Amino acid sequence: MKKYVIGIDLGGTKISTALSTLEGKIIKNVVIPTNAQDGEVAVLNRMIGTIENVLVQANATKNDVHAIGIGSPGPLDSNKGIIITTPNLPFKNCNVVQPIKDKFNIPVYLDNDANVAAIGEFMFGAGKGKENIVYFTVSTGVGGGVILNGNIYRGNTCNALEIGHITLDPNGPRCNCGNLGCLEALSSGTAIGKRGSEAVSTNVETSLRKYDKVTSYEVFKEAEAGDEVSKDIVDNALNYLGIGVANAVAIFDPQMVIIGGGVTQVGDKLFNRVREVVNKRCFKNMAESCEIVPAGLGINAGVVGAVALAILESGKND
């Protein structure tokens, strides 16, 4: 009986692979360095090695495994199983699904980090029991994923929910993507740090000046300590994050918006501000019917999400 799935969280630094029950209970987890510099074949073989490794450790065989899910940085093509390109991995237009499928003769599914996180939250995290969920991740960049009627929605070219690149201020700061005023250019950790550095480069009075290097961490810290410039920067970034969430509420009419990523470590301050903006900008019944909550999965979110991907996708094919 196929009682397990395997999830692989493929990162630029490490590969984390878990054997899990169909209910998401992790039986064994193996973490090894990616060694991305060794190239495509080596990294693929390391991924395969972790699969063999968790099976051995759990005293299981490939015949016990229903499906394998892989979460990877994008852009990638989930339908074709191809990683198109990503800064910290050696894969270029590389099919990572087929070799693993060939090796184990098990269905293998690939999706990007944000979608995998959304699926993880939907199946085992803050969104358990909900059918329509928008997931935001706010860290160095801003990304997202969406569960609609109980399924991940990927779009035509597997690029849906490029929510970090919706325009919220047509004349706002330049984004890394080239556009002006993207959510990511206004609300990401990188953006917050950048606004802090810009402030230091002027004559404005700010306690940020004492740092050699200003990142979002220092800006949040000094805002907490009462520095007016830092408080302005944080408030501005959270206001735009609130507008981004409000736009997602107007578009998806979801039951829940889940926000994860490093920037959410500031906690209530972020969620309170986002809720305030959503209440101000959205239709009352839509705002009231939508919960806005922190991600529920912690440090293992990546591998739990990959497990959830395997369960969700293999369930579809049953």
Place this chain on the structure above:
Amino acid sequence: MKKYVIGIDLGGTKISTALSTLEGKIIKNVVIPTNAQDGEVAVLNRMIGTIENVLVQANATKNDVHAIGIGSPGPLDSNKGIIITTPNLPFKNCNVVQPIKDKFNIPVYLDNDANVAAIGEFMFGAGKGKENIVYFTVSTGVGGGVILNGNIYRGNTCNALEIGHITLDPNGPRCNCGNLGCLEALSSGTAIGKRGSEAVSTNVETSLRKYDKVTSYEVFKEAEAGDEVSKDIVDNALNYLGIGVANAVAIFDPQMVIIGGGVTQVGDKLFNRVREVVNKRCFKNMAESCEIVPAGLGINAGVVGAVALAILESGKND
């Protein structure tokens, strides 16, 4: 054999009811005044009367009919079959589906104008053969509907795709909904007319001054004739419409964006500007893979959409 469906386009002025084949070929169409002032029961009875009327005219009976679709202004609750409220119809939290279902013993489906138009375009209009379509309607207001993986997506409270109320300029003009800088407040026909009237109320030199009343029609006309103020107003509104469409592309990664509604009568000028903004603001592969086209259904879009709703929803239950 159930070879027909019936579509009802319920409007504040008229009720248009059509008997159609399952392929969307309209056999008979009856149009009568709504007489909204006569109240809920009277209007419901008039709707029922049109159903009986098309059946008699087509020499058919209710046993020939697979399903009935109703398109109505919103807000409404498709799941419950309830029209919540609408300015030009007498219904207040009124179930319009149940009495018709009871009368004919046929499945009856209700949806809002924008969703019905999206379904119509998907099944019989510009979006035929596509699976992921975002539909915008730009007239006095801005609304929308979305087809995802071949199905209409309605959201948690049946209010998905309130695309007219996404914020595109946090400090922009006040929208009727109360929010600042909504797409509708920037790009609707009403907004364009308002900017024209505002211009006339100042000392700026503009040929709009010759009109007693300025609506979007006069602004488009004078822009065409070379009036700089009108040209600015039009360009600004179409730029924001382009940003709204670009945001929908970033979020849905659709195969096609269809734009309908009165404002699209200006034609190429609108579509060229929208495409230009999408190309500028979206990721290249997403912009290139998404067609942006005018609505394909003409004057009968409402009733064709209602027919399409009946076909789509009854097909789901087969």
